[in-house]
Amino acid sequence: MENILVAGANGTTGKKIIHLLKNSQYFNPVAMVRKEDQIKQFENMGVQTILGDLEKEVSHATKGIDKVIFAAGSGGKNVVGVDQEGAKRLIDASKVDGISKFVMLSSMGADHPEKADDLQEYLKAKHNADEYLKTSGLTYAIVRPGSLTDDKGTGAIDLQEKLHRNGSISRDDVAQTLVRSLHDDAPHHTTFEILEGSTPIGKALNNVS
Template identity: 70%
Template sequence: MENVLVAGANGTTGKQIVQLLTESQYFKPVAMVRSIDQMQDFETKGIQTVLGDLEKDVSHTLENIDKVIFAAGSGGKNVIGVDQEGAKRMIDASKHANIKKFVMLSSMGADAPEKAEQLQDYLKAKQNADEHLKSSGLNYAIVRPGSLNNDKPTNHIQLQPKLSQQGEISRADVAQTLVRVLNDNTANKVTFEIVKGDTLIGKAFENI
């Protein structure tokens, strides 16, 4: 089994990612959290944790880690410090630690922040983080979902390198997609967008 560090494990999407990894026969989650309280929440469920702050050195969080899912975010409070520079810190540390694959939770609109009517600062930060990952030399998948909601999983998505229109998608289906692209033979060195759709998540990757 491969150890997967989940940055942002305590977030709404992060918790779902950790749960899916717990149920996987291929991967074992290591939840990266910022506080002892959050740590205890995961450890009572038998989930391995590590304390880490994206605004500081994170190299210690990657000990014995094979792959990374970056699902952290500041919720708009510190887009430069966390969403941009925190992501860059984790990317650089991952390269140093020879991480096999880095899966980035990005956002639709991060390819052209200047065209967005709102959240331009956030999308610019995500764009900068994505570009840093692309040029890092790491194997990566950059997943750009539409607007997130808390609907139940449908296990179906619409996936393209660039979708023709905006849309919504459940955090549950995003979490499934992120876990799916951890596989060695799926979505290597690619960036793609997803919204809710009619194609089974596993089959949707045939589009890339």
């Protein structure tokens, strides 16, 4: 079993990731949370937790960890401090501790934030974090979904390096894609976009070059 640190475990998508990892035969989730009062819910599930604030030093968070999913976000409150610099801090810690794969939850539009009508500051922060990861030397996958919905997941997506259209995707299917991206036979050193679609997630990932 590999230990998977989930940054942003207390978020809506983060909790879905934790549940998937908890039920996996391959992975053991470690929930990274920012506040003491967020620990109990994960402990009640039998999930290990670690306190870590992405706006501060996080080098302790990657000790004993094999792989990382970065699903944290500031919700627009501090996109530079959390979504950008927080990601960089965790990437740096991952390099020191020899993390074997770093899976980044990004966003469609992060490749060209200057073209966005809104959320430019957020997309620029995501862009900078993605670029930092690409040049880090870590094995990585950068997953860029469209607009997130709370619809029930279908287990099927549309996945391309660049989809050239807008759309949405359920948090369920995003979480599934992130977890599947952890596997050693999943694509690495790659960036791709996902929307709701008709191709089973595993097959879609297999088709990535």
